[in-house]
Amino acid sequence: MAAISQSGFSQSGFSQSDHPRSDDSEADRPLEGSVRLDLYRTMVLIRTYEERIRQEYHADKTPGFDIGAGKIPGEMHLAAGQEPVAAGVCPHLRPSDALTATHRPHHLAIAHGVDLARMTAEIFGREGGLGHGRGGHMHLFDPAVHFSCSGIIAEGLPPALGQAFAFRQRGTDSVAVAVTGEGAANQGAFHESLNLAALWKLPVVFVVEDNDWGISVDRGASTAVADNSPRAAANAMPGVRIEDNDVEAVYRAARQAVERARAGEGPSLIEVHTLRLWGHFEGDPQTYRSDLETVEERDPIPRYRRLLLEAGVLDEASAERIAADAAAEVDRAVEFALASPEPDPATASAYVFA
Amino acid sequence: MTVVEEPASKAAPPPPRRLTMAKAMVEGIAAEMERDPSVFYLGEDVGAYGGIFSSTTGLLERFGPERVLDTPISETAFMGLATGAAVEGMRPIVELMFADFFGVCMDQIYNHMAKIHFESGGNVKVPVVLTSAVGGGYSDGAQHSQCLWGTFAHLPGMKVVIPSTPADAKGLMISAIRDDNPVIYLFHKGAMGLAWMTKTRRALGEVPPEPYETPIGKAAVVRSGRDVTVVTVSLSVHYALDVADELATDGIDVEVLDLRSLVPLDRDAIVESVGRTGRLVVVDEDYQSFGMSAEVMATVAERDPSLFAVPPVRVAVPDVPIPYARALEQTVLPTPERIRSAVRQVMG
Ligand SMILES: Cc1ncc(C[n+]2csc(CCOP(=O)(O)OP(=O)(O)O)c2C)c(N)n1
Numbered sequence: 191m192a193a194i195s196q197s198g199f200s201q202s203g204f205s206q207s208d209h210p211r212s213d214d215s216e217a218d219r220p221l222e223g224s225v226r227l228d229l230y231r232t233m234v235l236i237r238t239y240e241e242r243i244r245q246e247y248h249a250d251k252t253p254g255f256d257i258g259a260g261k262i263p264g265e266m267h268l269a270a271g272q273e274p275v276a277a278g279v280c281p282h283l284r285p286s287d288a289l290t291a292t293h294r295p296h297h298l299a300i301a302h303g304v305d306l307a308r309m310t311a312e313i314f315g316r317e318g319g320l321g322h323g324r325g326g327h328m329h330l331f332d333p334a335v336h337f338s339c340s341g342i343i344a345e346g347l348p349p350a351l352g353q354a355f356a357f358r359q360r361g362t363d364s365v366a367v368a369v370t371g372e373g374a375a376n377q378g379a380f381h382e383s384l385n386l387a388a389l390w391k392l393p394v395v396f397v398v399e400d401n402d403w404g405i406s407v408d409r410g411a412s413t414a415v416a417d418n419s420p421r422a423a424a425n426a427m428p429g430v431r432i433e434d435n436d437v438e439a440v441y442r443a444a445r446q447a448v449e450r451a452r453a454g455e456g457p458s459l460i461e462v463h464t465l466r467l468w469g470h471f472e473g474d475p476q477t478y479r480s481d482l483e484t485v486e487e488r489d490p491i492p493r494y495r496r497l498l499l500e501a502g503v504l505d506e507a508s509a510e511r512i513a514a515d516a517a518a519e520v521d522r523a524v525e526f527a528l529a530s531p532e533p534d535p536a537t538a539s540a541y542v543f544a
Numbered sequence: 545m546t547v548v549e550e551p552a553s554k555a556a557p558p559p560p561r562r563l564t565m566a567k568a569m570v571e572g573i574a575a576e577m578e579r580d581p582s583v584f585y586l587g588e589d590v591g592a593y594g595g596i597f598s599s600t601t602g603l604l605e606r607f608g609p610e611r612v613l614d615t616p617i618s619e620t621a622f623m624g625l626a627t628g629a630a631v632e633g634m635r636p637i638v639e640l641m642f643a644d645f646f647g648v649c650m651d652q653i654y655n656h657m658a659k660i661h662f663e664s665g666g667n668v669k670v671p672v673v674l675t676s677a678v679g680g681g682y683s684d685g686a687q688h689s690q691c692l693w694g695t696f697a698h699l700p701g702m703k704v705v706i707p708s709t710p711a712d713a714k715g716l717m718i719s720a721i722r723d724d725n726p727v728i729y730l731f732h733k734g735a736m737g738l739a740w741m742t743k744t745r746r747a748l749g750e751v752p753p754e755p756y757e758t759p760i761g762k763a764a765v766v767r768s769g770r771d772v773t774v775v776t777v778s779l780s781v782h783y784a785l786d787v788a789d790e791l792a793t794d795g796i797d798v799e800v801l802d803l804r805s806l807v808p809l810d811r812d813a814i815v816e817s818v819g820r821t822g823r824l825v826v827v828d829e830d831y832q833s834f835g836m837s838a839e840v841m842a843t844v845a846e847r848d849p850s851l852f853a854v855p856p857v858r859v860a861v862p863d864v865p866i867p868y869a870r871a872l873e874q875t876v877l878p879t880p881e882r883i884r885s886a887v888r889q890v891m892g
Pocket residue numbers: 293294341342343370371372373374375399401403404405466470588617619641645648
């Protein structure tokens with residue numbers, strides 16, 4: 191179903207065993223219904239969350255949009271359209287596995303099991319937030335599930351290497367997943383990290399979310415290669431590119447990559463051709479965007495929902511229940527956030543040092 | 545007080561135009577691109593988007609994609625490219641979207657752009673202008689709200705200019721482009737006059753239409769007063785002026801000195817003003833320790849500590865990263881409230 195291109199391993203001289211295991215019979219077999227429902231459920235929860243944050247973000251920025259105003263101030267990068275990446279990768283992770291995300295972190299945080307209520311409180315800048323309101327939406331840290339993110343492009347990758355290193359040094363089979371956008375794949379930190387992870391055979395999975403755009407610059411205008419999987423090959427690791435924003439293809443590729451890392455066989459890279467459904471950040475006029483017209487029809491959630499309905503895995507009643515459960519969970523998180531107090535200004539200098 | 549050199553022609557002055565700082569900055573860039581074909585602009589989202597903070601609006605349409613270039617997110621590469629092109633006689637303007645991002649490309653800036661002239665014994669010039677957005681106040685968190693001008697100013701080999709008014713934004717841009725040295729040009733997001741950010745009423749200002757230079761290294765007394773000198777830069781200039789207006793009704797006469805350049809620093813202007821008032825408040829949106837505020841105080845102390853009638857006071861970011869939550873951020877930034885109480889403190 192999904193177009194998957196694997197980078198030229200043979201040209202780059204790797205043995206077959208370095209490839210992500212591609213067991214064709216397994217790849218053709220449909221995923222179990224319960225797995226598919228879980229993928230769908232996660233995607234719906236993420237979308238429900240992002241829609242709610244979007245609504246809360248804009249609610250009190252009227253009449254004129256003022257980025258610093260309202261109960262959620264500052265830049266806001268939402269991940270609607272990119273749910274398949276998070277939903278497909280994270281089922282293979284345990285709370286003891288690390289995940290580093292970007293300036294667009296909510297979908298990954300949700301799928302990796304970050305405490306939703308405390309994450310929401312952080313986004314609202316409240317004392318009960320993950321970082322007591324110090325960090326904000328680009329700086330979510332939940333050590334319980336080894337989750338972190340950074341607003342500096344590609345700079346979340348190197349720390350993932352260190353987490354992977356620590357896991358191995360301590361004799362665990364935990365892995366680290368490092369996520370970036372395709373724009374970040376042109377940063378030095380990206381290339382340095384791939385090389386070091388491969389050199390030291392670290393248990394890392396690199397995930398590149400190619401949503402076609404780095405703010406206003408489309409991939410073709412920023413990147414000399416059409417596909418990042420050869421960049422994996424150039425660094426002695428397997429790389430795959432998944433077209434179509436296909437959650438099941440992501441799920442399968444991530445299973446192989448995570449298993450490989452856990453087994454001590456080293457890093458690999460998965461690039462997913464995904465979709466930025468909304469602006470780069472809230473308030474982005476997107477006047478530069480040449481693909482706006484087709485955005486809605488490429489929304490991965492209605493498409494997956496149709497697929498599951500047709501396959502008889504999902505029916506209307508359970509779809510409604512999933513939507514209602516997601517809404518209730520998001521309601522609870524927002525309620526928690528709003529009930530949490532603003533940080534006390536007298537503590538503004540806290541937490542600089544341990 | 546004149547903050548720009550008067551244009552030569554005195555015939556029938558055109559009606560005053562009021563521009564935002566962003567528009568004035570673009571006007572300065574465009575004037576030089578028009579005049580000098582070796583000037584080009586590169587950076588992230590500076591083309592079709594026109595700069596995230598409107599620093600390049602309309603330049604792509606006017607000068608085309610060969611002179612207004614969107615780069616990949618590869619700051620080390622394009623920062624170094626600017627240096628190399630300058631070495632070959634071009635006059636690049638290179639934008640680092642947020643000053644906070646210097647971390648990913650600092651080597652190209654301080655070990656290359658800033659040192660080549662020195663290392664070559666003066667034989668190689670590096671006329672780059674590095675533009676970058678600075679400042680907080682809108683809850684963008686610890687990685688997108690810093691000023692960091694003290695860091696650039698600390699490292700030798702770069703001039704550092706920081707306009708606070710539209711007129712200076714244009715004049716300093718033109719001077720920076722014409723300068724044969726690397727010039728770091730820092731513009732405060734909150735002073736650009738952006739429609740989507742809270743503005744001060746001072747973000748709009750009169751800008752002469754013709755090209756002119758604002759001298760680099762000359763401070764401007766933007767308000768003269770007898771009682772206390774507030775030395776500051778960037779958006780804090782606007783806040784200091786607001787506070788000065790307010791305190792005037794209480795009979796406190798505040799002088800506001802806009803440094804405009806940190807490198808070179810107009811030390812004479814600082815000493816001259818404090819010599820008259822005897823009281824100094826330094827307002828700095830950068831981190832407090834080892835920075836601009838200490839340098840200003842040291843300037844007076846070194847020349848003549850007896851000029852201080854009372855100990856000087858500084859209003860800066862206590863040495864803490866900029867917090868996200870509004871209440872916390874407003875506590876650490878040099879707000880008008882903090883400036884006001886500092887002035888009252890030196891007044892005793
Ligand atoms: C080092 C650095 N340079 C520039 C930026 C500004 N910036 C924030 S997001 C972004 C685009 C990132 O594109 P991509 O990696 O594709 O991720 P996406 O936003 O599409 O999810 C840019 C340039 C930054 N945060 N850090």
